[in-house]
Amino acid sequence: MNSVLKLTMPSDPRYLSVVRSVIERYASLIGFGEEDCRWITLAVHEALTNIMRHAYHGKEDQPIEISMGEAQGGIEVVLLDHGQGVRPEQLAGRPLDDVRPGGLGTHMIREIMDKVHYAPYADRNELRMWKAKPAAGD
Amino acid sequence: MNSVLKLTMPSDPRYLSVVRSVIERYASLIGFGEEDCRWITLAVHEALTNIMRHAYHGKEDQPIEISMGEAQGGIEVVLLDHGQGVRPEQLAGRPLDDVRPGGLGTHMIREIMDKVHYAPYADRNELRMWKAKPAAGD
Amino acid sequence: MQIATRQAANATVVDVKGDIDLYNSPEIRKVILEELKEKHTARLVVNLTNVRYIDSSGVASLVEGLKVSKTMGSRFMLFGLSPAAREVLELSRLIRVFEVFASEAEALQAV
Amino acid sequence: MQIATRQAANATVVDVKGDIDLYNSPEIRKVILEELKEKHTARLVVNLTNVRYIDSSGVASLVEGLKVSKTMGSRFMLFGLSPAAREVLELSRLIRVFEVFASEAEALQAV
Ligand SMILES: Nc1ncnc2c1ncn2[C@@H]1O[C@H](COP(=O)(O)OP(=O)(O)O)[C@@H](O)[C@H]1O
Ligand SMILES: Nc1ncnc2c1ncn2[C@@H]1O[C@H](COP(=O)(O)OP(=O)(O)O)[C@@H](O)[C@H]1O
Numbered sequence: 001m002n003s004v005l006k007l008t009m010p011s012d013p014r015y016l017s018v019v020r021s022v023i024e025r026y027a028s029l030i031g032f033g034e035e036d037c038r039w040i041t042l043a044v045h046e047a048l049t050n051i052m053r054h055a056y057h058g059k060e061d062q063p064i065e066i067s068m069g070e071a072q073g074g075i076e077v078v079l080l081d082h083g084q085g086v087r088p089e090q091l092a093g094r095p096l097d098d099v100r101p102g103g104l105g106t107h108m109i110r111e112i113m114d115k116v117h118y119a120p121y122a123d124r125n126e127l128r129m130w131k132a133k134p135a136a137g138d
Numbered sequence: 139m140n141s142v143l144k145l146t147m148p149s150d151p152r153y154l155s156v157v158r159s160v161i162e163r164y165a166s167l168i169g170f171g172e173e174d175c176r177w178i179t180l181a182v183h184e185a186l187t188n189i190m191r192h193a194y195h196g197k198e199d200q201p202i203e204i205s206m207g208e209a210q211g212g213i214e215v216v217l218l219d220h221g222q223g224v225r226p227e228q229l230a231g232r233p234l235d236d237v238r239p240g241g242l243g244t245h246m247i248r249e250i251m252d253k254v255h256y257a258p259y260a261d262r263n264e265l266r267m268w269k270a271k272p273a274a275g276d
Numbered sequence: 277m278q279i280a281t282r283q284a285a286n287a288t289v290v291d292v293k294g295d296i297d298l299y300n301s302p303e304i305r306k307v308i309l310e311e312l313k314e315k316h317t318a319r320l321v322v323n324l325t326n327v328r329y330i331d332s333s334g335v336a337s338l339v340e341g342l343k344v345s346k347t348m349g350s351r352f353m354l355f356g357l358s359p360a361a362r363e364v365l366e367l368s369r370l371i372r373v374f375e376v377f378a379s380e381a382e383a384l385q386a387v
Numbered sequence: 388m389q390i391a392t393r394q395a396a397n398a399t400v401v402d403v404k405g406d407i408d409l410y411n412s413p414e415i416r417k418v419i420l421e422e423l424k425e426k427h428t429a430r431l432v433v434n435l436t437n438v439r440y441i442d443s444s445g446v447a448s449l450v451e452g453l454k455v456s457k458t459m460g461s462r463f464m465l466f467g468l469s470p471a472a473r474e475v476l477e478l479s480r481l482i483r484v485f486e487v488f489a490s491e492a493e494a495l496q497a498v
Contacts, residue, residue: 005153013298016298018160022159039363049333052298108368184442245479
């Protein structure tokens with residue numbers, strides 16, 4: 001990816017609305033339609049709240065880094081944290097037909113984005129999300 | 139300053155609208171009213187376009203770093219570039235009663251913000267801007 | 277986000293304004309659970325007309341309200357979903373478990 | 388930003404939509420100067436109704452249009468300034484050098 005915008009924020013939910021506006025504007029700038037921009041923003045937002053809750057356990061002063069750019073005809077967003085990682089297969093929600101609060105975020109992310117790749121490294125956790133741009137003329 | 143949000147962008151005017159939305163949202167979040175948010179956004183925008191035109195001479199792939207946070211009851215925004223610096227006294231526009239294109243940006247910045255400090259260092263140029271929050275009850 | 281409750285006919289209406297996300301969903305959750313558990317409200321109607329954005333934690337608060345209302349034998353209704361809010365409930369396959377109305381009048385008249 | 392020109396009564400109207408900033412002010416500058424210098428438009432009216440945001444480079448393009456119009460003996464008018472656009476022209480002390488009208492009708496009728 002040719003990462004063009006990079007944002008560093010603390011793990012405080014207070015700043016989520018600021019980050020949403022960056023993602024939504026950036027996606028629009030590189031050619032996504034209004035509805036796709038909303039979806040992409042929701043997916044990134046959900047991934048950020050997961051980092052805040054699960055990787056940082058609600059601590060609000062930990063660093064999160066968000067990079068966005070274009071890659072292979074789509075948008076790529078990479079989130080980095082230094083909190084507690086999990087094995088990639090543990091990053092899974094509950095079955096959707098079981099009605100109870102919670103367990104929705106990872107489903108939403110996977111439904112919205114075309115590729116999602118989570119990797120826990122020794123010094124950081126990395127979540128890469130990619131979504132193809134609409135074909136020209138769509 | 140307790141810098142909370144940091145954004146890194148290339149010196150490409152294309153991304154200005156994304157950055158504006160971050161500044162506007164952040165200023166609103168920490169308690170500025172709608173009109174002040176617009177003004178602060180304009181000041182930061184003008185300072186960014188000055189970096190693009192004067193420090194980087196229109197080159198669009200150079201790094202600019204924008205940090206924002208709260209300091210002494212106000213908003214502080216710091217811009218960093220690695221382009222050509224000038225002596226602080228050269229950072230000045232034309233007299234406002236001389237009607238011609240250009241030379242407005244630095245005036246706008248100084249009128250909008252309460253403190254503006256420019257410093258060219260060996261490895262970077264730094265522009266610090268600060269504006270007091272409206273007194274409670276305003 | 278702003279949140280306020282008021283009486284309307286046979287129901288209590290919760291008016292929400294702004295985005296519902298992780299930052300403020302605890303507040304909306306608190307108001308809803310208070311109405312149901314402490315005030316024993318028989319019909320609780322959540323007005324989402326002025327909500328542009330809702331995330332999974334917001335959805336979770338609504339689901340929790342729905343579950344508690346079932347335990348308490350109360351009714352839990354939503355109205356005024358923006359296209360974005362509706363999309364999120366659809367994406368999470370939850371739109372069908374809620375009683376969703378187009379307007380306040382329809383929610384209040386529902387039998 | 389989108390920009391289009393059209394004829395209206397005795398004038399050419401330039402309709403601008405979106406933000407005017409360093410990224411796109413060269414385009415608006417080009418359209419304005421073309422109308423004045425090449426097409427010798429006698430009355431050029433810029434419609435800013437759908438412009439929410441304008442920066443100093445946008446203001447500079449308008450000032451340049453104004454100056455060229457004086458040289459060419461044409462008329463250069465603005466209308467439909469949003470509060471934000473008006474504030475920027477006021478801040479730069481330039482509001483008084485432009486002919487600013489509230490509506491298209493008023494601009495077209497101006498003698
Ligand atoms: N960034 C993350 N770091 C660590 N664990 C995570 C992360 N994201 C998700 N998980 C794990 O995956 C589970 C499912 O997440 P999700 O579908 O978003 O629902 P919820 O967060 O409501 O539990 C979480 O409960 C958690 O155990
Ligand atoms: N970030 C900067 N780096 C170097 N020089 C600058 C910078 N900002 C402003 N200047 C200098 O100050 C002058 C006045 O700037 P400004 O008032 O914004 O008007 P303009 O950019 O239209 O000339 C510029 O022409 C330039 O010489």
